[in-house]
Amino acid sequence: MSGEKANPLFESRDWRDRLSRSRDLGNGFAAPGGEFTRALYEWSFTPRGKILHSLLKNRRLVELGAGMMSYGYALAQSCGARNFVAVEPFYADIQRASIQSHLTKSDNMHPKIPFKVIKLGMLEYLEQEPDNLLCILACGIEDCILPGPDYRRKVEAEIVRTMDDDSFFLSSHSDLYPRELKVFEQLFFRQSNQNVTERLRLHGGKKAFDKYGDLLASTLP
Numbered sequence: 001m002s003g004e005k006a007n008p009l010f011e012s013r014d015w016r017d018r019l020s021r022s023r024d025l026g027n028g029f030a031a032p033g034g035e036f037t038r039a040l041y042e043w044s045f046t047p048r049g050k051i052l053h054s055l056l057k058n059r060r061l062v063e064l065g066a067g068m069m070s071y072g073y074a075l076a077q078s079c080g081a082r083n084f085v086a087v088e089p090f091y092a093d094i095q096r097a098s099i100q101s102h103l104t105k106s107d108n109m110h111p112k113i114p115f116k117v118i119k120l121g122m123l124e125y126l127e128q129e130p131d132n133l134l135c136i137l138a139c140g141i142e143d144c145i146l147p148g149p150d151y152r153r154k155v156e157a158e159i160v161r162t163m164d165d166d167s168f169f170l171s172s173h174s175d176l177y178p179r180e181l182k183v184f185e186q187l188f189f190r191q192s193n194q195n196v197t198e199r200l201r202l203h204g205g206k207k208a209f210d211k212y213g214d215l216l217a218s219t220l221p
């Protein structure tokens with residue numbers, strides 16, 4: 001996907017134009033989202049959700065399919081991540097503007113962290129990254145968003161290769177599921193609508209569970 005090519009439809013303010021154009025390209029769907037990363041960010045302020053602060057502290061946090069809003073950056077910032085990368089092929093311009101706007105808000109009490117917005121598909125992005133470095137987040141990346149099972153399997157393999165071996169892949173309301181990792185699942189209510197339950201899966205290897213296993217167990221009811 002050559003995300004940087006100028007294309008007037010991708011600069012349209014109307015998400016329907018972007019969705020329509022993404023269908024033609026065949027590298028994923030520009031579904032607008034909006035609530036999934038936000039739900040995780042808002043949960044991070046609850047007693048159980050505070051585990052995210054431990055999991056993300058000092059991490060290089062990468063959000064796959066970050067969408068239009070700055071909740072991924074806000075989560076990284078409030079949890080003390082080292083930096084944040086938003087990977088977003090269809091709304092990179094809006095994502096960047098949202099983070100910049102978030103940083104100018106007077107109620108933003110947390111120290112700024114460096115960020116990048118990368119206008120690429122998640123597979124192309126991950127293929128360029130070295131082994132064992134990242135902490136990866138995906139919210140709302142259901143099967144209907146991605147081009148197909150082959151693409152999804154390649155992304156899952158790249159996630160396992162690129163994630164730091166004592167970190168978790170955080171997959172919330174998402175079908176990305178690297179089978180070779182152990183998984184810890186948490187259900188939580190959306191803070192903005194308590195009728196909606198979200199499912200967060202933490203996928204990790206032995207080092208991640210050795211490091212954080214007791215903390216995770218302490219959040220079980």
Ligand SMILES: C[S@@+](CC[C@H](N)C(=O)[O-])C[C@H]1O[C@@H](n2cnc3c(N)ncnc32)[C@H](O)[C@@H]1O
Pocket residue numbers: 027028029030031032033034035036037038064065066067068069087088089090091120121122123138139140141145146
């Ligand atoms: C349902 S939205 C979720 C957005 C955001 N995480 C949220 O909760 O608001 C899915 C996002 O994935 C992006 N997307 C689609 N195909 C993609 C791909 N191949 N690589 C990375 N992101 C992709 C879409 O543009 C969209 O922003």
